[in-house]
Amino acid sequence: LVGSVAGQRYWSSMLNLESTITCGIWTPDDQQVYFGTTHGQIIVMDVHGAMVSQVQLCNDVGITAMAWSCEKFKMEEGEESEPGVTNASKRSFVLAVSFQNGFIYLIKSYDDVSPAHINTGLSGSIDMVMEWSNSRELLAVAGTAQTSLNTFDQQGAPIYENILKFYTESGRILYQTRLPNTSATVSALTWGHNDKRLFIATGTQVHIAWVSRRIASLQMLCRLQIQTSIGSERSLPLLPLPSRIRSLIGNLFAQTIRCCVPDLKSVREFVSRPPMCSTRLHCTMIRHDEDPTQNTGICYTLYLEYLGGLVPLLKGKRTSKIRPEFVIFDPQANDSPVFVQYSPEWKSSSGSSQSTTTGQSGRTDSSDSEFEERYRSSPRPLRHRKLRQKKRNQSNGEKYSVNTNIDPDSLDELAYVDTLPEEEKLVEVTSNIWGTKFKIHGLAKTVPANLGQITYKTSLLHLQPRQMTLVITELRDDFPSGPDPTFNPNIFSEDEDDAALHNGSKSNGNTYNLLTNAENQMRATSTVAATHR
Structure with missing residues (x-):
């Protein structure tokens, strides 16, 4: 089945084969498509769905993947507007076909x-991955060595010898x-940073390789040796070396994947100011439905996405059942941290390190299955009840402390739950009765009072496209302290447009009256002149 990115169906074809299709790839000129099968065949079809050829590459050995040695994207902006690879019909490319026996045909x-x-020499049946560099010069292949498939450690866990070639x-x-x-085993591989980085995933870890096509100089080899010896960038100022050499060694400690997770003691500052160096943060908002057994509203938690995990940042709750009004709580209301500190031995899903490892959580296989069955259907109400019970215990005078011997089950419950406090308000969102105009009001001293306004307009019967206007205040450190006398979050001018139109009609009427009086005067003057004649 072939279709467009907009969902339009172009053509479909039923293939009567004795094997199963395992992979498919378009040619660089976008005129043909190749399909690999479990019997080692390549099925070639044109852009209209007509069968072109069937080629047997390897007897009874399945094809696992195919990759063309063409650029996946253009590094520089070009003048040509045609899709596909530039001048693909005039250039020669190489197709790499991998098989289950570990062989690759070019x-x-x-x-x-x-x-x-x-x-x-790698096991093709266990996640052997490959990809050409964007320059078409290098083919990176990663997988598990065939000689290490039956190797186990003292606890009986398998040991995989993963190799990159x-x-x-x-x-x-x-x-x-x-x-x-x-x-x-190796699960994914991709090039990046203009072929200067290579990312390889093994389980829950991401390995980053620095790729250099030139022979390393003696100075570069010495810098790498010094970096390995000192182990940390903190020891770099102690070296009796020139500042320029120390700077070059410090560049080797630069992280390709940089940490954007806020410090536990500065969460309020993290959410109240834009990120440094225009860093783009990817977030996810999760809605926590209302619990019918409790008199609470619907909560929304904004999470920061980081290395496959979610870190809670802000928590909001609806305050009115009639108007769409909300309140956002201060994420750092207490002096004590609101996040549970995870031990390296526990199973973590927040991804707080560059290479996230999975350890023993203290549960057996049977307890794991029971745990999944228990929380598979509807985990959120149970989690909410437990969290509210903890908050009631806190209000009754019981102190909440982080126990190092906490049950691993509770850690999994807290993995994606809103553990943020609801004690002090940071921002409130007020609305008119129609839900078409909103005002964002800062309540804390760390944010300005007037944070912005949102206006939503719709036409009758939706004949015209909907319009939304956002006016957002820039968050800076030099905003004026104290309340804004010209800003009232509870007053909405429902008839601003009508008032403007009414004022315009009045001004037009006054202009018409002035013009009428002037015309009458001119007519009277002309009549008097005619009488004198």
Whole structure:
């Protein structure tokens, strides 16, 4: 089935095959599509869905993946507006086809009679991944060595020898290295940063390789050795080296994936000011439905996405059942931290480190299944009841402390739950009765009183597109302290447009009267002049 990105269906075809299609890929010129099967065949179809050819590459060995050696995106803006790869019909590309036995064939077209064969020595049936660099020069292949498939440690857990290899277009190997994680297989691989970085995923860890195409200089090798020896950037100022050399060594400690998780003691400042260096933060809002057994409203929690985990930032709640009005609570109302500190041995889903590891949570396989069955249907009401019970205990005088011997089950409950406080208000959102005009009012001293306004307009019978106007105040450190005398969050001019129209009609009427009086005077003057004549 082939369709457009807008959902338009172009064509579909039923293939009567004795095998199963495992992968598919378009040619660089977007004129043909190749399908790989479990019997080692490549099925070629044109852009209209007509069968072109069926080629047998390897007998009874399934094809796992295919990759063309063409650029995936343009690094520079070009003048050509045609889709696909630039001048694809005039250029030659190489198609890498991987099989379940660990071999890779390099072919220039589906009818290539002499493809290059690569014996990677990796297990093709266990997540062997490959991808060409954007420059088409290097083929990165990562997987598990076939010799380590039946290796186990003292506890009986399997040990995987994960290897990364680089090949040229002709199939010659350039370099290979072992990946440090042996507890899981390779699951994904991709190039980035203009082919200067390579990202490899093994289980819950992401490995980042720095790729350099030139032979390293002696100074570079010395810097790498010094970086490995000192281990931390904090020890760099203690080295008896020139400042320029220390600066070059410090560049080796730069992180490709930078941490954007706020400090527990500065969450309020994190949400009240824009991020540094125009960093874009990706967030997710989760709605926590109302519990019928409790007299509470619907809550919304804004989470920061970081390395597959969610970190709670802000919590809001609806305050009125008639108007769409909300309140956003201060995430740092208490002096004590509101987040539970996770131990490295516990199973964490917040992804607070660059390489997230999965440890023993203290539960057996049977308890894991019982835990999943218990929370699979509707986990949120139970979580809310437990959190509200903890808050009632706090209000009754019981002190809440973080216990290092906490049950791992409770940690999983707190993984994506709104553990933010509801004691002090940070921002409120007021609305008119129609829900078409909103005002954002800052209640804390760390934010200005007038944070912005939202106006929502719709036409009768929705004949015209809906319009939304947002006026947002820039958050800076030099905003005036104290309340804004010209801002009232509870007053809405429901007839601003009508008033403007009415004032305009009045002014037009006055202008018409003035013009009428002037015309009458001119007519009277002309009549008097005619009488004198």
